Amino acid sequence: MNPLLILSSWQCVLLITSFLTFHLKSVSTAVDPDEKRDAVELIESRGFKAETHFVRTYDGYILALHRIVDPEAVNATRKVVLLQHGLLASSADFIINAPGEGMFDESSQEVGKNIGFTLTRFGYDVWLSNSRGNTYCRNHTTLRPTQKKFWDFTWDEHALIDLPTTIDYVRNTTNSKTIGYVGHSQGTLIMFALMSSKKQYNDAIKPFIALAPIGTLNGVRTPVRYLANNQILLDYFRWRGGEFLPSNDFIRNLAESVCESRYTYICTNILFLLAGYDQLQLNFTRTAVYLTHTPAGSSAWNLCHLAQGVKTRNRVQRFDLGRLGNIEKYGQEEPPQYHFERITNKYIALMSSQNDWLSDQKDVDYIRNKLVVPPILDYVVEYPQWNHLDFIWGKDAGRIINGKIIKLLDTYAESGGGGVEI
Numbered sequence: 001m002n003p004l005l006i007l008s009s010w011q012c013v014l015l016i017t018s019f020l021t022f023h024l025k026s027v028s029t030a031v032d033p034d035e036k037r038d039a040v041e042l043i044e045s046r047g048f049k050a051e052t053h054f055v056r057t058y059d060g061y062i063l064a065l066h067r068i069v070d071p072e073a074v075n076a077t078r079k080v081v082l083l084q085h086g087l088l089a090s091s092a093d094f095i096i097n098a099p100g101e102g103m104f105d106e107s108s109q110e111v112g113k114n115i116g117f118t119l120t121r122f123g124y125d126v127w128l129s130n131s132r133g134n135t136y137c138r139n140h141t142t143l144r145p146t147q148k149k150f151w152d153f154t155w156d157e158h159a160l161i162d163l164p165t166t167i168d169y170v171r172n173t174t175n176s177k178t179i180g181y182v183g184h185s186q187g188t189l190i191m192f193a194l195m196s197s198k199k200q201y202n203d204a205i206k207p208f209i210a211l212a213p214i215g216t217l218n219g220v221r222t223p224v225r226y227l228a229n230n231q232i233l234l235d236y237f238r239w240r241g242g243e244f245l246p247s248n249d250f251i252r253n254l255a256e257s258v259c260e261s262r263y264t265y266i267c268t269n270i271l272f273l274l275a276g277y278d279q280l281q282l283n284f285t286r287t288a289v290y291l292t293h294t295p296a297g298s299s300a301w302n303l304c305h306l307a308q309g310v311k312t313r314n315r316v317q318r319f320d321l322g323r324l325g326n327i328e329k330y331g332q333e334e335p336p337q338y339h340f341e342r343i344t345n346k347y348i349a350l351m352s353s354q355n356d357w358l359s360d361q362k363d364v365d366y367i368r369n370k371l372v373v374p375p376i377l378d379y380v381v382e383y384p385q386w387n388h389l390d391f392i393w394g395k396d397a398g399r400i401i402n403g404k405i406i407k408l409l410d411t412y413a414e415s416g417g418g419g420v421e422i
């Protein structure tokens, strides 16, 4: 089908649902308070303390980092772990499941679903990072989000600037030689790219746990595929630049009214269309909460860059700006490649699944084959329907994913140097 047609029917759906919004308000059930909470409020509503740290990158972006503090263990010396979200997401990803589900339940030995809170209860010093351009990072020393130039970035900048700056800051603040890292989706891609490019970060991370790992994107099965195959559309996006899918009032209203109503299936189908169908693992009554926090915004260029990855066979490379643009930016006609075979980190754990429309097993194979040091864990979720979002939102994420994350961190993460000052 013609991708332009798909895009316009997509817009049609948005338009119709927005007209319905007003009418649906009256039939929708009560709004969940988590829809209105930001990451800090989510943390505090669950009985933890939250710290927000602002970190400045050398190119002027101000990144917000959220830290979860357990008020009952303020003086403990803790192992430090950084959790990094994926595309169009935010720090809220790791703390967004229903309350009570993230705590350690002594009786059932279930480790719960909110990996951020679970790790805190397990004695970790938990930091949640945000990439430039998302809900919490629309801040720059000289540029404003209304300026196109603010959005001239892709995951290249997340990988080569945001991530190392964040890691340095967390290591400095906690006085830690190494920190643990859990990335989801694009959060794994940027770590692979960083470790391929700057050798010293291989030694700073122990372990690196990759949920739904991304390198090449040749097996992608979602609408991104259609975008990727339409050169005119791609060129237009690249030329237009600017912001893509911010968490604005329009989307929020839509999420609140439609997803809360008896038309929930519209929202769940949008999610399934993007991530793979898994009816059993998605908590339908919570869709509205998820969709008021996601999408959290990124740049149009970033979407272009990812779409380019769908077409680039067996290579992971920097943003292709066209021949002239490449010469100007990189000093060569083709964008430089990331060489995953240069990764020297010895503590990489891969967790992937079979029904992931964005992290296909063929593409995970690319990573497996490139890594020179064999991973400490190469786990493919046994449950066949497990999709891209189930790693963070799945009803059984506690049992299937988080238990393994804790075990890996307990085994491989190192204690910080001086403990935590609060």
Ligand SMILES: *[C@@H]1O[C@H](CO)[C@@H](O)[C@H](O)[C@H]1NC(C)=O
Residues within 6 Å of the ligand: 072, 074, 075
């Ligand atoms: C933490 O340490 C400080 C200073 O050593 C002390 O005053 C405080 O009571 C301690 N807090 C707890 C909860 O142990």
Ligand SMILES: *[C@@H]1O[C@H](CO)[C@@H](O)[C@H](O)[C@H]1NC(C)=O
Residues within 6 Å of the ligand: 054, 062, 136, 138, 139
């Ligand atoms: C922007 O960053 C500064 C710290 O440099 C912070 O005080 C301010 O709250 C931030 N603004 C937003 C909207 O995040």
Ligand SMILES: *[C@@H]1O[C@H](CO)[C@@H](O)[C@H](O)[C@H]1NC(C)=O
Residues within 6 Å of the ligand: 055, 165, 166, 168, 169, 172
């Ligand atoms: C971390 O500490 C080093 C050495 O003191 C310093 O050069 C660097 O700017 C710090 N980085 C951050 C992000 O705080």
Ligand SMILES: *[C@@H]1O[C@H](CO)[C@@H](O)[C@H](O)[C@H]1NC(C)=O
Residues within 6 Å of the ligand: 032, 098, 101, 283, 284, 285, 286, 395
């Ligand atoms: C599903 O979400 C609802 C609403 O947030 C929550 O009350 C419930 O505990 C969740 N159920 C499961 C099984 O996750």
